[in-house]
Amino acid sequence: MIAVEGITKSFGTLKVLKGIDLRVKKGEIVSIVGPSGAGKTTLLQIMGTLDKADRGNIYINNENLSKLNDSKLSDFRNKNIGFVFQFHQLLPEFTAFENVMIPALIGKVKESQARLKAKELLDMLGLSDRMEHKPNELSGGEKQRVAVARALINNPSVILADEPSGSLDTENKEELHQLFFKLRDTLGQTFVIVTHDEHLASITDRTIHMKDGMIIESQSEVL
Numbered sequence: 366m367i368a369v370e371g372i373t374k375s376f377g378t379l380k381v382l383k384g385i386d387l388r389v390k391k392g393e394i395v396s397i398v399g400p401s402g403a404g405k406t407t408l409l410q411i412m413g414t415l416d417k418a419d420r421g422n423i424y425i426n427n428e429n430l431s432k433l434n435d436s437k438l439s440d441f442r443n444k445n446i447g448f449v450f451q452f453h454q455l456l457p458e459f460t461a462f463e464n465v466m467i468p469a470l471i472g473k474v475k476e477s478q479a480r481l482k483a484k485e486l487l488d489m490l491g492l493s494d495r496m497e498h499k500p501n502e503l504s505g506g507e508k509q510r511v512a513v514a515r516a517l518i519n520n521p522s523v524i525l526a527d528e529p530s531g532s533l534d535t536e537n538k539e540e541l542h543q544l545f546f547k548l549r550d551t552l553g554q555t556f557v558i559v560t561h562d563e564h565l566a567s568i569t570d571r572t573i574h575m576k577d578g579m580i581i582e583s584q585s586e587v588l
């Protein structure tokens with residue numbers, strides 16, 4: 366479903382990605398681990414079309430993303446890619462409910478339908494009674510769950526998460542990780558998750574180890 370082929374990226378003279386190949390199947394939960402500076406975030410941003418590679422191709426659902434112009438690309442991103450970041454990045458002046466609805470409205474989904482779907486997701490994520498709260502009235506764990514609901518609203522092909530539990534305490538971390546697996550089981554949702562959490566990495570279907578802009582090890586079987 367996702368194919369990453371020969372991706373390279375430099376910032377000035379710094380080679381950050383040195384030829385990355387990666388495939389992810391539908392419904393798979395893949396973790397990416399590696400030391401700080403390895404290029405994990407850069408790879409995720411390129412997979413999510415938020416940044417462009419110098420070389421190589423990314424295919425999502427057989428669409429070659431390097432062939433799309435900027436406006437087609439933002440449309441593709443809106444419909445196919447959900448993002449969850451370390452710091453929720455919810456809009457502070459909007460309620461949880463509105464934050465979740467925004468990507469649907471940007472995607473020209475009818476407002477009535479966007480409302481229905483946002484409510485359904487917030488219910489599913491155990492946030493029914495937090496919908497009308499703004500981000501600063503929510504706990505860290507709740508904010509991340511709202512961010513997950515927002516990532517899910519357009520039924521994306523994949524959710525890309527960059528250290529999603531990096532700012533959570535142990536209990537909320539565990540709850541968020543369980544949520545990823547629940548979403549895979551109920552919706553067949555595909556995830557690529559950059560993480561420093563060894564336990565999360567150990568329970569994902571596959572862990573990709575990155576170092577110095579390269580994949581140094583990619584293991585598929587649970588040991």
Ligand SMILES: Nc1ncnc2c1ncn2[C@@H]1O[C@H](COP(=O)(O)OP(=O)(O)O)[C@@H](O)[C@H]1O
Pocket residue numbers: 376379381399400401402403404405406407408
């Ligand atoms: N926009 C940028 N401009 C210049 N250097 C960058 C930029 N983004 C990342 N880098 C550099 O690229 C390297 C890899 O960064 P990153 O992908 O964030 O690594 P990781 O997420 O694995 O910690 C680092 O040395 C970082 O400083």
Ligand SMILES: [Mg+2]
Pocket residue numbers: 405406407527
């Ligand atoms: Mg990073």
